[in-house]
Amino acid sequence: MTTSALQQEIERIYREEYGRVVASLARRFGDLDIAEDAASEALLVALERWPADGIPPNPGGWLTTTAGNRAIDRIRRENLRQSKYEAAEMIHDDTPHEPTGIVEDDRLRLIFTCCHPALAPEARVALTLRLLGGLTVPEIARAFLVQETTMAQRITRAKAKIKAANIPFRVPDAVDLTERLSGVLAVLYLVFNEGYLAGSGDDPIRADLTDEAIRLARIVRGLLPDQPEVAGLLGLMLLTDARRAARVADGELVTLGEQDRSRWDRTLISEGQGLTRQALESGGVGPYGLMAAINAIHTAAPDVRDTDWSRIASLYDRLHALSPSPIIALNRAVAIAEVDGPQVALALVDDLALDGYHAWHATRADLLRRLGRADEARAAYDAAIAATENAAERAYLARRRSQLASDA
Template sequence: MSVPDAITQAHRAEWARVVAALTRRFGDLDVAEEAAAEAFAAAVEHWPGGGVPPNPGAWLTMTATRKAIDRVRREGKRGDKQREALMVYDDAPPAPGGVIDDERLRLVFTCCHPALAMETRVALTLRMVGGLTVAEIARAFLVRETAMGQRITRAKAKIKAARIPYRVPSAEDLPARVDGVLTVLYLVFNEGYLSSEAGAAVRQDLTAEAIRLTRLLRALLPADGEVAGLLALMLLTDARRAARVSAGGELVTLDEQDRGAWDPALIAEGHHLVRERLASGVPPGRYQVLAAINAVHTSARDVRDTDWSQVVALYDLLTRLDRSPIVVLNRAVAIAELDGPEVGLAEVDRLGGRLDGYHSFHATRAHLLRRLGRSGDARAAYEKAIALAGNTAEIAYLTRRRDQLGR
């Protein structure tokens, strides 16, 4: 493995661990993030000449700790600042973080404190835990990079000013915090499954970490249906990962995937969770319905066997829980399969300009227009989708589909 590849791999594997360790030790997200970034910059400088260390995570953590010490000393004043600086010499084990002692899960809960607006919680956690760049997070939220940077900076300042603790909350506090955590974990998973990072079609490090943290959350809240639903949704989606990108680096859509390449163990576990929630008799939430939709898809051995009437019925239920335009768009795709592309396109076009900056809206229109024989309109829609897409595999797929239309 080349040194640049080793640094990239270390960033994906160790970023959250380094940030979490420094947050526990210094109690300051700014110090943790900047020291971690400086440690990776030091790796870029030193590893090509000195070689990749045997334990990259330990090297990065030690280097980041030294960088943090230097920063505290530079900024330090007598009194409180001196006492804060002494924290770096405290080698005592951390205080128990709750039922599960996992530093990254504690960091998620810190970033998802109810004192922060929901979108801010998500953005901050994607940065601090997921290691996504501000640009990647901005694309996920469909906002400008400068605005997202300001939002994250304000969130860190608020956590520091309010002295929000770095811990998994107590049992009575968990219900108020779990919705934000689930939203964050789902977005981390999605960023891994359809990465906006240049040159990376899929980021398995992010999908694996999101699943790991969701499993921990389920151990904390075994009776919470939405936690189980999200875990099932992730498992059923991740089960298709091996079939999602072709050998040539192009996205393979669900209808064209080799279903023999799907992971049967993950599908079985996901189906079990879905059946378990159905048997509970409790009305399902958003993630449980999404998991049920994926269970229908993964139950079909061939795309022609898909029960589209059941998929549409589940989307009808989902729209009563979540009326977001993206859910309406996905429902339109299912309607097109059940009732035909003309009906589906009419549903898509009712969204008007609400999703004009979202590449999947234009990709969906292009696909339906293509099926209706409207090649010129389809080409224009493909062009818009390609301009907005950030995933390399998806761009390759959309480009091929556009070029097949001819001139």
């Protein structure tokens, strides 16, 4: 293996193990800064030693032990409070790293800490990506189109609030678990959605974000295998991501009905449909399970003409009753258009207060086009184009508008 290839392999291992290492150190020392700094120092030691000594058979355990020793060294050097020093001495543990057991619990504790309701939603996302996903501050800043200094300050303030408020590194009690878990899942879904259709930037799809959200959802799924909404969210992500290769062509967004379904990832679809069935059969299905069920119907249809729109509309009825929101109502109207026609759907869409949302304008434009109201459709396309910064989506909307103009 070349030096460059070895370095890339070390960095890959480090990113995969980063969340485990930080979570373990956060539990032991109760300090996120110490945990992060020690994990970073362990990487530097690995980059120095592994090329000469070889990658150890248990690299995660090596990194955890090395980072733990560095953390204790830092506590000693800085002469922190005697209580911290004594605690660090007592809990120093050279037990080899294992992929199950307490390490998994450590990551679960850290996920719930990152998504504590006392933290602002944007801080929860940033901390989750930084501490569990191992993304750098510049990577997170680019993902959400803010300055690196802004993102660094956001993360620093969140960690300071965790320390100042004594937010515990633990899984919530059973009575609070459902409420707190919903916050964790919401953060992962938000990260996935930003990757699925980037709010702006040169890349219409941020595969790094969708991949990271799926990886973290798999972690939560492994830690809470009996929670139906965890299965539902992971199933939803996989069924959606399975269509990635068909979603953009020649720089233009390709809508679901126009996608080349032979390019869909059937392995992901099979896994996603299996998770969806588990969620639905649990008896405690929630919004993510219902959204996964809707996507399962789409991915089961060999052709768009085979789509069971009546069943999809029925699922949207259940979803809206469970989690009423104008976004869900908009998606429901799209299904209604296929069942009862565009005139009925347009009346539903026009009742929604979503004037600033690009998808609302795009949906109106399509419905007006189907009704033959070209001038109104043209204005709606203009509004949709103005409301989105996603280059591929703008290209799609512009093409649809131009086709409308040529038909008029």
